[in-house]
Structure formats: C-alpha cells, structure tokens
Amino acid sequence: MRVPTIERLLVANRGEIARRVFQTCRDLGIGTVAVHSDPDAGLPFVAEADLAVRLPGSTPAQTYLRGDLVVAAALRTGADAVHPGYGFLSENADFARQVIAAGLTWVGPPPEAIEQMGSKVGAKKLVSAAGVPVLEELSPEALTAADLPVLVKASAGGGGRGMRVVRALADAAAQVERAAHEAASAFGDPTVFCEPYVERSRHVEVQVWGDHHGTEVVVLGARDCSVQRRHQKVIEEAPPPGIAEETLEAMYAAARAAALAVSYVGAGTVEFLYDPGTARFWFLEMNTRLQVEHPVTECVYGVDLVALQIEAAEGGRPAPRPGTPRGHAVEVRLYAEDPAAGWAPQSGRLTRFDVPDVAAELERPGDFGVRLDAGFAAGDEVGTHYDAMLAKLVAWAPTRAEALRRLADVLRRSRIHGLRTNRDLLVALLRHPVLRDAEMTTTFLDGLDLGELLGPADPDAVRLSAFAATVALAERAAAHRTVQAGIPVGWRNVASAPHSTCFEVAGEQVEVRWSGGRTGYRAADLDLTVLAAGPDRVVVERGGLRRTFEVHVDPAGRPGAEHVDVESDLGHVALRRTPRFADPADQVATGSLLAPMPGSVVAVTVAVGAAVVAGQPVLVLEAMKMQHTVTAPHAGTVSALAVTTGDQVSAGAVLAVVTPASPAGPTPAHPTSPARGTTDEGDPA
Structure with a gap:
C-alpha cells in the first residue's frame, strides 16, 4: 500500500490552534492552507498560511462547522491533507469520512474511533467493558x-x-x-x-498516542487540569503534582485500555476524575484529538505532538518511547473576560499585546523557558462569535515552584491593553497557597472571593497613575501643536487655579488637579517631583522613592476621551479620559438595563407592563456560546423592552427599562448608572 506523503495541509480551525499546526508544518517543510470566517480575516493565522480561503456561512460561528466547504477549499488549493485542530469539527466522524472520501489524508484517528468516543454515554459503556472505572449514569x-x-x-x-x-x-x-x-x-x-457530582475532585488527563496500526498505545504522562471556571480549564500542568506513582500507573493502564478498545491512532487524551481523599478515579471522556493544554506535555517529554500526528497519518514510525519527564511545565489560559463580573466575556480591540521573555510567538523552547501560543496580536479585534481565549502562556522550569514563580512574573510584566482580561487573577492564582501546595480541586475557584483575592484598586496607585497619564497626555498634545511650540506645557501668564483632568477608572471618577510651566509639572494634591516627562514615560519621585510609569495611549481614541493604560510597579491601571461636557446622547432613563457584553438575545422572559422583583430574570443573552441571564436591578415595572429574541446587541445597549416605584429621572449612562443589570450563568463558577 502506498504511504501518503503530505505536501500541503489545510487546518480546519482558527486562531492559535491553526498557528500551532502551521508552526510544525513549517518545521517539516509542509505547505499550509488556512480557512477563515469574515470576522477572522485579519487575524495572524490567516496571514501566516501559504494560502487562505474565505468560508461563507449564515453566521460566523457556523462557518467552521461546514465540512463540505472545508473539503472544497482543500481541493481547490491543492491541499492533500486536512488537520482538524482542536474544537469545531475535530471530533466529527462524518467530517473525517468526508475528508477521506475526497482522497485527502486525514490527520486524526479513524472515524470509527471518533464516533465511538464521541458520545459520552456510549463511551462510558465501551470503556467500562474494557475494565475502566466509570461513574454511574443517571436519567x-x-x-x-x-x-x-x-x-x-x-x-x-x-x-x-x-x-x-x-x-x-x-x-x-x-x-x-x-x-x-x-x-x-x-x-x-x-x-x-x-x-x-464528586465534590472536591481533581481533573487529571492522560496523553496517549496510538501507532498507525491501532495496535499499540503509548502513554506520554499525565496533566492536572483542576483549576477551572465554568467547567473550563484555566491552569494546567505536567506532571500532575501530589498523586502517588501507583495511582498514576493505574490511570495509565486505564487510559491505554480505553484507547485500545477503539484501535486508536495518533494523539488523544483520556480524562479522569480523581478523588484525592480516596485515591479513586473514574473515566470522564476521551478526546479524540489534540488538547489545548498539550504544550505542557511537549515541554516535559521533549516531543512535538503535532509532528507525531502527521507521522501517524503518513503511516510513519512506530509509537514513540516515553522518556523520563524533565522538569515541570505550567500553562495558563489568558481570556478576554472580567472575572469579577461573573466571568463575563469581553470584546473589543486589543490595543497592545506584549509578553516579555518570549523570543517569538509559538516558539517551542529547546530548554527551560517561556512559550507563548497566541491567536491575536496588537491591533486585532476580539469578537463575540468564538471562545474568549486570547493565548496560552507556558513556563517550563527544573521544578514546579520555579515554573509557578516564573509564569507569575512574566504575566505580571506583560502589557495587555484594550479590554479586560483575567491576567491579574492568573497572577494571584499562581501565587495562591492552595495552588502552591498542590491542594487545588475543580471547585477551587468556586470557593474564592474574587473581590478579596484581587483586592480593591489601590487608591494611591490610581492617583499616581492618573497623574502620570495627565502628564503624558499634556506632553502628547504639546508635541502635536503647530503654534507657540516654545511655550511650556500648562503655562499661564497669570497665576490661577490648577488645571483639571478627569478620568474614569473601573467605573469611578478620578480628578487630577495639576499645573505646569517653566519649572515643570506639579500635582495640587500630591507631594511629588516630576523627574522626567514624555508622551510615553513619566518618572516621579515621592517620599524618597523614584518610580517609572509607562503610559500607552490608544492611538485610535477620540481626542478628549482617550483610553490610557499606565504600567508601573504598582500594577496596571486602565483609564478613560472623560470629556469636559457630557454628550446628551449618553443619557438614559433610570432603571435602564444595559447589555453587560455584546451578544445575541436568546430569550425574553417578561413583557412591557409586567411587574418584576429585584433579581428576577428579564432576558437571556448568549455570548461566546455561554448563556448569561440579565436580571432586574430593583423591583418595579417593565416600562420598555428594546429587544426581541434573535436580536444582536452591543455592549452598553439599552435592553429594557424597569421603572422603580419612585423614579428618579434621567441619569447618565454607565459608569454612573446603577441599572446595568446583573448576569447569572447558571453554574457554580
């Protein structure tokens, strides 16, 4: 039988997933093809492919689910193989059959294996017959x-x-x-x-690889993926800490039995629920594809799992011999979301995205170091159609403690601007004693007070950062003026009251009172000395401490209402300069429920004229395939309903108005309006 040799490979996926596969293809000398939806046309993965094909679709979310269009794109571009990535069609047996029927090489397990493991109900019965422990199914x-x-x-x-x-x-x-x-x-x-539901359990998964005959399965260690929110993984690491070797060996044997039960080929993952109290474990599911968290296994075992997938598809070498794991690797998933607001996904333009100590995106370190797998770059638009993950960041070090410390430090020094992310939470978690002592469970985040963990904004940090932003904006304005360029910034012929610059910071108003002139900048309410001032960098001395502030102004911002990000040893502070005069268009009625995020209205549970109580569901939004219930902020009557089921809404849009018993009249829109509504995702995270 002729062994296929892949010359050009199409990746039926997007973002960091496609970029990850493209990296290995470049290493192996294989040409690449990207497919993309309209919102993704400007993302890095499209530009990095040798060829790219636009996929039409009734909605952007469905574009990547059209197997017929993907196969047609492969044939049109001369691709001879298809890699499904992870997500979308990666576990769709019918799609695998479409690829094979078209005469293309399928880089994945046999369709039959995908089908058998695709149903969690059927998979549990199958592996149970092979001797793998499972939890009882309930109707x-x-x-x-x-x-x-x-x-x-x-x-x-x-x-x-x-x-x-x-x-x-x-x-x-x-x-x-x-x-x-x-x-x-x-x-x-x-x-x-x-x-x-097993309380206080851990989520452990075993990496397997089956040879191209489906007769031999090799285990490449295990990973701990217990730190989760909304049942989605946030932090993963390899090897899993704090589990006895004999328990791990039992898991490896169970994973091997599960894979052999379906004659598995290529890379796959068998997931288990582990009870630390009893050292028992149960089969959860088998992912018949590569996992998002595969980089930690690649680091500690020194393998390229995508390359192994391609070798299996080409009928290549026998299964790899697993070596002794070297060091410890920890991965975090960086999401565009607001943890303090119920993990609400965020959208908007990523104005800056700089991660230190990474030589190049998607680089796989040959030695201990930092790896970044990113789907976005500075300037990219983060939409609402797909998962909110921006990137994965991995630290690999000789010990677990070193990996945790290194990863927290790199995250802390990263510059991520333009929209809210979970970066600060990740730093706090990596330093948390529960994670440090390897006592995490899948409910770890459920029991945390995120407000207490993240802490309130440091008033001193906010005031100093706002002052630095004020100075930088003044320097920026001076650099662009075309007349009287020699006059010092802020100079006045007659001494007068200080200048006033106002910002919004996390929904609160901050006023900076300052003055300038030939002797430099001065703060009316802060005892400090400005040592250096520029449009991007401000250095001040206060109380004998010299501190440098990096200031980044969104170049696309509206003059007088700029978005400014300030970085210093005090942390990141995001500010929005507020105009001196309010725009009447920004006025909304008291009791207006504003959309907490962009999304689609999937249900409306009230009608105009209905009486509601505080906390009562009013409508349900769907964003990034998760549902969020918007509730009444107070008791009253639904006096207006601006949306119906199926409507697409933007963040801040008025959804409905709940008039209280004693209406207070018009109030400014967010951030000063208290009627933005609350969301509840319906799960414990």
Missing part, C-alpha cells in the same frame, strides 16, 4: 433527592458548555433545559445526561 427524568448533587453534561461535546451542577430537585428541569440548549448551540446535539 435526567428520574432524579431523586438521594442522587444529589448531580452534574448535567452534554453528550456530544466538552469545554464546559452544556454543563450544570444540580443541588436541588426544584432546579433540575430548568438546568437540564439550559444545558441542552447550550449543547445544541455549541455542538449541534441537545442530548444531555447526568452523573454523580
């Missing part, structure tokens, strides 16, 4: 109080979508319905099932 329609708590899960997918914890029977029907709706939206299949 959603026949739950009793004795079964609680239970976890509702989508049968056809993962990534936290379509998952709900049920702790009260009265909530069961609603949670099952919401899980089914999310599952249908994310995977095209509303089937859900229930299983016992």
